Amino acid sequence: MIRKVSYESQERREAQVLAALNAEGIKSVEEANQICEDAGVDPYQMCEDTQRICFENAKWAYVCGAAIAIKRGCKTAAECAEAIGIGLQ
Secondary structure (H helix, E strand, C coil): CCCCCCCCCHHHHHHHHHHHHHHCCCCCHHHHHHHHHHCCCCHHHHHHHHCCCCCHHHHHHHHHHHHHHHHHCCCCHHHHHHHHHHHHC
16 A cells, blocks of 8 residues: 655654665665565554554554565564564664
8 A cells, every 4th residue: 555654753763764774775665665565464554453542653663674574584573573673763
């Protein structure tokens, strides 16, 4: 699903977010979202469904982390948790 990427203090945080994604070979949050969509997962919606009052930051952080895990080809829970943690940072 195509969503407009928008989160709190985006202007201030964007450079750090892009640096983390770029280090994994992902060019943008939009590309991270597409990676997740292509893999058949929607971390944005999962986050929203799990915690209705979550901020946009959390939803997009999970998208970024999940895309990193997918891109890395993570297979174990520990590997996935580490990759998702990068997105949450």
